[in-house]
Amino acid sequence: MKMINGAAVVLVSLMASGCASNTPPLCYNGAVVMKNRVAVPVFGIRKPVSTTEYLSGGSFGYQWVERSAFTDTSSCDRLPLTE
DSSP states (O other): OHHHHHHHHHHHHHHHHHHSOOOOOSEEEEEEETTEEEEEEEEEEEOOSSSOEEEEOGGGOSEEEEGGGOSBOHHHHTSOOOO
């Protein structure tokens, strides 16, 4: 019985660790979310046509967001495009 419980604990911990992202953010952009200033992690930078977009996590839920949604992009502006 202890062997089955131990195997279940190992299996659950492996599944939970697989959900975590191991990719560190490239930089952080400033944004105002619900009247609070927050630092939003950026995981990718692309320039599709005429605007720059950032693959943003945290408050924006890991989606491509236009530059105009941020109040401060100075730390990410120096980096090269990732896509």
